[in-house]
Amino acid sequence: MGRYTIDYRNPQSSYHLSLHISFPSQEDKERAAGQGVSPGGDIFIHGLSPAFAWIGTMHARVDWTDGCIAVSNREMEELRHAIPDGTPIEIRP
Numbered sequence: 033m034g035r036y037t038i039d040y041r042n043p044q045s046s047y048h049l050s051l052h053i054s055f056p057s058q059e060d061k062e063r064a065a066g067q068g069v070s071p072g073g074d075i076f077i078h079g080l081s082p083a084f085a086w087i088g089t090m091h092a093r094v095d096w097t098d099g100c101i102a103v104s105n106r107e108m109e110e111l112r113h114a115i116p117d118g119t120p121i122e123i124r125p
Contacts, residue, residue, distance in 0.1 A: 034060065038077075038119045041112065048105045049112050053121065067115030077101045079108035 039054040056064070056071035064071035078100055080087060089104045103111065 033123055033125050035122050037113055038117055040117055040122060042076070045076070045078055047081050047100075047102070048074075048085065049108045050076040050078035051111065052076050052116060053101075053123070055123075066092060072099060075099055075101075077103065077104040077108070077111060079103060 034055075034057060035071045036057065038052045040052045042050045042052065053075040055075040056073055060071045078087075078097075079100065085105050089107075094100075
């Protein structure tokens with residue numbers, strides 16, 4: 033949960049394109065250290081893998097991403113063109 037940016041894109045993603053989220057922030061790292069846990073990382077907005085692209089928006093019925101934000105491949109195509117690097121985002125619970 034917090035404010036981040038889209039800081040780069042991965043056109044070679046295993047999950048049909050991806051936009052990287054600048055997580056963890058310094059505050060996230062400090063909070064995790066205080067709790068004795070890893071803050072995590074490698075958080076992306078991404079599409080579906082080629083093996084499951086046929087599922088489309090049905091993918092949203094199951095939490096399968098290990099912390100990322102998954103969208104359909106069509107939605108990912110739209111986001112890729114609409115969101116430039118540096119775009120601020122807010123993640124809420």
